[in-house]
Amino acid sequence: MKYVFPENFWWGSASSAPQTEGETLSFGKSATIWDQWYKEQPTRFHNGVGPAETSTFYKNWKQDIALLKELNHNTFRTSISWARLIPEGRGAVNQEAVTFYNQVIDELVAQGIKPFINLFHFDMPMVMQQQGGWENRDVVTAYAEFANVCFELFGDRVKHWFTFNEPVVPVEGGYLYDFHYPNVVDFKRAATVAYHTMIAHSLAVKAYHQRNDGGEIGIILNLTPSYPRSQNPADVKAANIADLMFNRSFLDPALRGEYPQELVALLKEHGQLPECQAGDKELLAAGVVDLLGINYYQPRRIKCRDSLVNPDSPFMPEWFFEAYEMPGRKMNPYRGWEIYEQGIYDILTNLRENYGNPNCYISENGMGVENEQRFDENGQIQDDYRIDFVRDHLKWLHKGISEGSNCLGYHMWTFIDNWSWCNAYKNRYGFVSLNLETQQRTIKKSGEWYKATSAENGFNDRT
Structure with missing residues (x-):
């Protein structure tokens, strides 16, 4: 069977400034929370590899964009580093950064690759974090100023903007589960960070729409369908609460301009609601997006709790549900994540x-694999598992589109093996292999497959 995608379908990949640029404290850039955390606790990072050692895009952008062109990308997402563009968080713009981003954007456009630019990818400038980060409304205002500077500088060529990538992750990592800086465990502070993030998002969306630049602005959410263990009402209720907390807490304000009343009532009942200000309701309503980016990696399987909550423990989402390991599920053993291709279709249907x-x-879908050098044959990584992964997700994506979903493209995470937060280079995700010692880039077998798929706007199923 031949799977053909709609005309002008976006074929591309995604990356981010903090995971690819390198030069993390050079060329005028100030420290982010990652630089600070690495300085404080280097042992929290896999093999002690910190944010300075990324895939050298700052130096090799021209070569990398040539590789994007070779892979037949017609679109590519990356981000602008707030700490690079405005090192003090607000005020003076770093002209070296302006030059760099102008070169990247101009080269993408020259190669016929539409730049998709995201404004925040977990990389809070440390000067802003020292003022409270997203807990502080002044930082929210500073972000809106940064967004405006980006629209002003690059909006003549960039027509696809995104305010945040996976905004739930800094909430989970930084304020609930201790896997991002500032390593706080406090639900109410987490709720405040989540709420202020959507206020910041709405300010940027409102400002962009007022400009009438002829482009569109959206947000990128990691939507993880919550599947109940069974249709027992207790399991269904548990899965619904997980969905409210992890998906709808961002999806509803982004698409409906308001929060789900169910979520508001639940947080109010437990004294966990963030403080609101006059005008917030109208501001959130103005934050409805033009375009939604969907990052999908794995499902969330949920069952009701089968034990009582310790009343002295910190209030957490898990007061209401537990994770459920479904027997017989397909796994990526390297990442510890379930592979469930139908999830992409279920998201589109919802x-x-x-x-x-x-x-x-x-906007992201991908498979991280450890020690990929095992699969090197004659200088090329034979990553058939990644081809299978992408193909099988694209089949379900195609089904969703054929049933009427307005899905306009597919971006793989990621273009080139890059640095990944606390995991460094443990799991490789790229279409292009990166030799860390020589910085040599080599297209993997999956890259060749994706190149052909993009050129043909589809693929023949071999089964």
């Missing part, structure tokens, strides 16, 4: 049936 079928695209 958006179509319950959210007015917004314009969207798959």
Whole structure:
């Protein structure tokens, strides 16, 4: 069977400034929370590899964009580093950064690759974190100023903007589960960070729409369908609460301009609601996006709790549910994540049936594998497992589109093996292999497959 995708489908990949640029404290850039955390606790990072050692995009952007072109990308997402562009968080713009980003954007456009630019990818400038980060409304205002500077400088060529990538992750990592700086465990502070993030998002969306630049602005959410263990009402309720907390807490304000009343009532009942200000309701309503980016890696399987909560423990989402390991599930053993291709279709169906079928695209999907050098044959990584992974997700994506979902493209995470937060280079995700010692770039077998798929706007199923 031949799977053909709609005309002008976006074929590309995604990356981020903090995971690829390198030069983390050079060329005028100030420290982010990652630089600070690495300085304080280097042992929290895999093999002690910190944020300075990324895939050298700052030095090799021209070569890398040539590789994007070779892979037949017509779109590519990366981010602008707030700490690089405005090192003090607000005020003076770093002209070296302006030059760098102008070169990247101009080269992408020259190669016929539409730049998709995201404004925040977990990389809070340390000067802003010292003022309280997203807990502080002044930092929210500073972010809106940064967004405006980006629109002013690059908006003539960039027509696809995104305010945040996976905004739930800094909430989970930084304020609930201790896997991002500042390593706080406090639900109410987490709720405040989540709320202020959407206020910041709305300020940027409102400002962009007022400009009438002829482009569109959205947000990128990691949507993880919550599947109940069974149809027992207790399991269904548990899965619904997980969905409210991890998906709808961002999805509803982004697409409906308001929070789910169920979530508000739940947090109010437990005294966990963040403080609101006059005008917030109208501001959130102005933050409805033009385009939704969907990052999908794995499902969330949920069951009701089978034990009582310790009343002295910190209030957590897990007061209401537990993770469920479904027997027989397909796994990526390297990342410890379930592979469930139908999830991508279920997300699109939910958006179509319950959210007015917004314009969207798959902004990330990918498979991290450890020690990929095992699969090197004659100088090329033979990553057939990644080809299978992408193909099988694209089949379900195609089904969603054929049923009427407004999904406009598919971006793989990622273009080139890059640095990944606390995991460094443990799991490789790229279409292009990166030799850390020589910085040599080599297209993997999956890159060749994706190149052909993009050129043909589809693929023949071999089964």
